[in-house]
Amino acid sequence: MSTPDRKGGPPPEGAPVLELRDVSVSFTSGIGRRRRVLRAMQHVSLAVRGGEMLGVVGESGSGKSTTGAVALGLRRPDSGEALLLGRPMSRATRKALRGRVQAVLQHPQWSLNPRRRVGESVREPLAVLGTRGSRSEQRERVAAILERVGLGADLADRYPHELSGGQRQRVSVARALITEPQLIVFDEAVSALDASVQMQILALIRELQELHRFGAVFISHDLGAVQRVSDRIAVLYRGEVVETGDTASFFASPQHPYSKQLLETL
Numbered sequence: 001m002s003t004p005d006r007k008g009g010p011p012p013e014g015a016p017v018l019e020l021r022d023v024s025v026s027f028t029s030g031i032g033r034r035r036r037v038l039r040a041m042q043h044v045s046l047a048v049r050g051g052e053m054l055g056v057v058g059e060s061g062s063g064k065s066t067t068g069a070v071a072l073g074l075r076r077p078d079s080g081e082a083l084l085l086g087r088p089m090s091r092a093t094r095k096a097l098r099g100r101v102q103a104v105l106q107h108p109q110w111s112l113n114p115r116r117r118v119g120e121s122v123r124e125p126l127a128v129l130g131t132r133g134s135r136s137e138q139r140e141r142v143a144a145i146l147e148r149v150g151l152g153a154d155l156a157d158r159y160p161h162e163l164s165g166g167q168r169q170r171v172s173v174a175r176a177l178i179t180e181p182q183l184i185v186f187d188e189a190v191s192a193l194d195a196s197v198q199m200q201i202l203a204l205i206r207e208l209q210e211l212h213r214f215g216a217v218f219i220s221h222d223l224g225a226v227q228r229v230s231d232r233i234a235v236l237y238r239g240e241v242v243e244t245g246d247t248a249s250f251f252a253s254p255q256h257p258y259s260k261q262l263l264e265t266l
Ligand SMILES: Nc1ncnc2c1ncn2[C@@H]1O[C@H](COP(=O)(O)OP(=O)(O)OP(=O)(O)O)[C@@H](O)[C@H]1O
Pocket: 027, 028, 029, 038, 039, 040, 058, 059, 060, 061, 062, 063, 064, 065, 066, 067, 221
């Protein structure tokens, strides 16, 4: 793959691509006596380096997706700081780093336009970035990336509804990868797939990460999936990180009572 146009250089070797420092986010609902404050993230600190996959686990409502949204710059912390490639998250940072951060979500239909041919959806992030190159060069790049995610280049002319769930998720991965991001947030990216297809997509994600060395946050309630792809794990409980550790030690000897409880369900 050739390198897309980018502003600013890569982060220094070994520097985190994402860093959350003491981040808190809360939501309010209701009014008057019914007003409730929900603490979705409480003093969360974590870092992800290039080439590293951080698995974020926790039960429903523990704050995983909110953490993903903060990482993507879609939600601003109430307090604390989010740094992307060493820069404080701001509108200017998001603009300058467009394309360097991508997301793969649970349902490919959230990122694939049903009325658009697959090739167009994969090419779109390049167009948004204003990447130079003729249309035929961009088409070649789309074909190459489709092949890299294990799909034939001829798939570019099909529509999403003509593909299987696994193929659609491969297309989403291709679309995320085409701008050569330095951070990818996978939010329940395999949760909607059958078990055997899940395995294939997890293997693909791992393989692509080894090849492209992007940093990644892999959010999932499925501990088995997280164990397969992550280098490190962060456990969220009621918006707090209660434990972090490398994957092997975490699964061998979880420390926090909540982690132990989570692992019992595996
Ligand atoms: N936009 C919002 N408005 C109000 N409350 C919200 C909003 N987004 C999230 N929350 C609440 O914040 C808490 C954390 O939600 P979040 O989606 O981050 O958890 P999660 O671990 O990803 O859960 P799930 O696995 O069910 O998606 C939950 O209690 C949720 O109801």
